[in-house]
Amino acid sequence: MKITTERQPLEQIEADALVVPILEGRKEERFGAAALFDSGEVKGKAFELTLIHHPPGVAAARVLLAGGGKSAEFDAAQLRKVAGAAVRHLKSKSCKNVALAVEAEWAGANYVSAAVEGAVLGNYEPDQYKTGNDKTELESFRVVAGREGANVEEGVRRGRILAEAQNFTRSLVNKPANRLTPSDIADAARQMAAEFGLECEVLDRDQMKALGMGALLGVAQGSAEPPALIVLRYRPEKAEGTAHLGLVGKGVTFDTGGISIKAADGMEKMKYDMAGGAAMIGAMRALAQLKPAIPVSAYVPSVENMPGSRAQRPGDIVTAMSGKTVEVINTDAEGRLILADAITYARRQGCTHLVDAATLTGAIVVALGHMRVGLFANQDAMRDRVLAAANAEGERMWPMPLDSDYKDYLKSAFADLPNVGGRWGGAITAAWFLKEFAEETPWVHLDIAGTAWLDDAKPFLAKGAIGLPMRTMVRLATEWKE
Ligand code: BES
Numbered sequence: 001m002k003i004t005t006e007r008q009p010l011e012q013i014e015a016d017a018l019v020v021p022i023l024e025g026r027k028e029e030r031f032g033a034a035a036l037f038d039s040g041e042v043k044g045k046a047f048e049l050t051l052i053h054h055p056p057g058v059a060a061a062r063v064l065l066a067g068g069g070k071s072a073e074f075d076a077a078q079l080r081k082v083a084g085a086a087v088r089h090l091k092s093k094s095c096k097n098v099a100l101a102v103e104a105e106w107a108g109a110n111y112v113s114a115a116v117e118g119a120v121l122g123n124y125e126p127d128q129y130k131t132g133n134d135k136t137e138l139e140s141f142r143v144v145a146g147r148e149g150a151n152v153e154e155g156v157r158r159g160r161i162l163a164e165a166q167n168f169t170r171s172l173v174n175k176p177a178n179r180l181t182p183s184d185i186a187d188a189a190r191q192m193a194a195e196f197g198l199e200c201e202v203l204d205r206d207q208m209k210a211l212g213m214g215a216l217l218g219v220a221q222g223s224a225e226p227p228a229l230i231v232l233r234y235r236p237e238k239a240e241g242t243a244h245l246g247l248v249g250k251g252v253t254f255d256t257g258g259i260s261i262k263a264a265d266g267m268e269k270m271k272y273d274m275a276g277g278a279a280m281i282g283a284m285r286a287l288a289q290l291k292p293a294i295p296v297s298a299y300v301p302s303v304e305n306m307p308g309s310r311a312q313r314p315g316d317i318v319t320a321m322s323g324k325t326v327e328v329i330n331t332d333a334e335g336r337l338i339l340a341d342a343i344t345y346a347r348r349q350g351c352t353h354l355v356d357a358a359t360l361t362g363a364i365v366v367a368l369g370h371m372r373v374g375l376f377a378n379q380d381a382m383r384d385r386v387l388a389a390a391n392a393e394g395e396r397m398w399p400m401p402l403d404s405d406y407k408d409y410l411k412s413a414f415a416d417l418p419n420v421g422g423r424w425g426g427a428i429t430a431a432w433f434l435k436e437f438a439e440e441t442p443w444v445h446l447d448i449a450g451t452a453w454l455d456d457a458k459p460f461l462a463k464g465a466i467g468l469p470m471r472t473m474v475r476l477a478t479e480w481k482e
Pocket residue numbers: 255257273330332333334335359360361362363420421426449450
């Protein structure tokens with residue numbers, strides 16, 4: 001999709017459709033909309049879409065009034081959704097060339113970026129394996145900004161980079177496990193790195209063995225697919241300060257549960273168990289273009305969790321890279337095992353601050369539903385950095401506790417740690433397990449099991465992978481201050 005900016009008066013814009021966001025309680029007088037407001041047909045409620053054909057005095061073939069909801073609640077995150085909903089509606093009506101009016105009061109780079117993101121994200125369909133010829137993608141999207149200023153171009157650039165990276169993440173996550181093995185993720189990362197000028201290194205089984213990554217390798221041994229530890233490195237030309245941000249993402253290409261096998265119902269969804277890893281790779285794709293002032297590295301341990309004849313058994317004791325021993329009580333709690341070694345590796349590679357993202361527990365879905373990411377941290381400052389970035393990006397998160405006595409749930413008679421903590425506080429004990437490997441390094445853990453996947457399409461987003469928390473990671477790195 002071609003994305004450009006326009007400064008012509010709205011009336012002169014030629015397009016299949018001109019999208020005009022409207023708000024509740026703010027009557028739109030142009031384009032023949034006044035009568036629609038007066039009659040009560042149009043109110044401006046969120047995602048209320050009204051298509052006006054041959055609008056009077058306008059060059060565009062159609063005007064789409066796109067409801068943004070209450071004006072007091074309208075922000076960049078809402079504009080992102082409105083733009084997405086408008087694009088999804090218009091492409092279903094075979095409109096190819098669309099323009100969107102950004103009012104003067106919203107013409108800052110943040111709003112423009114969000115509008116472009118919404119359009120690019122809304123334009124994405126997870127239909128690459130459908131063989132019919134009914135693709136309906138938009139060809140062009142123009143932002144018509146109501147205010148002069150260089151910010152508009154900057155916003156468009158940032159929005160395009162972010163949303164293309166998010167769609168890149170989504171297409172990885174949507175791929176089924178037969179078309180995306182750990183080696184395939186590694187190939188995708190390598191190819192992306194070559195295209196955008198990042199360094200990429202992939203550690204194989206032998207290298208991991210030499211490093212003592214027994215926790216990761218224990219999970220991998222049940223599958224015929226070899227594991228991969230994918231490392232991507234971004235280095236600024238001149239780094240500011242001493243921080244080195246490490247982004248660790250769970251990359252389980254399929255989670256059967258292993259010997260502690262999952263129930264069949266819904267198991268097909270477990271192809272998204274690499275959503276955290278894909279988000280970190282996507283974040284690196286955007287960072288390579290936005291060039292933050294601090295070094296950023298991504299670590300994505302990737303395995304397939306299978307119950308093969310060589311699979312690890314409940315009761316097995318593995319030695320993690322850090323030296324800690326772990327009793328594998330449940331082979332379905334595999335994410336924390338592979339992340340433990342990736343976190344240790346990231347620390348030994350010199351990362352001073354860590355964020356991990358993982359579809360780690362069903363328990364976080366019980367706690368927070370599908371609306372908010374569960375956020376755990378071992379340091380308040382690091383927690384606040386990530387929360388601020390998440391709020392700015394509209395990727396909703398919620399801080400969860402890590403009090404020291406939760407650790408009482410993690411007791412093993414035979415090893416330093418068990419890999420599960422029993423019935424209560426499952427998301428917290430999983431986070432506590434990871435904390436044992438983050439040690440003193442400021443660290444945030446994001447449990448995205450409930451938020452990485454949309455079971456039903458939204459007006460602004462197709463069903464399937466969402467691509468979160470990629471945008472938060474990008475903002476965290478680009479806005480980093482010592
Ligand atoms: N990948 C799952 C967590 C998950 C559950 C992701 C639902 C998305 C949706 C993880 O590896 C897992 O199986 N966790 C277990 C842990 C349990 C055995 C302690 C769980 O949550 O049931």
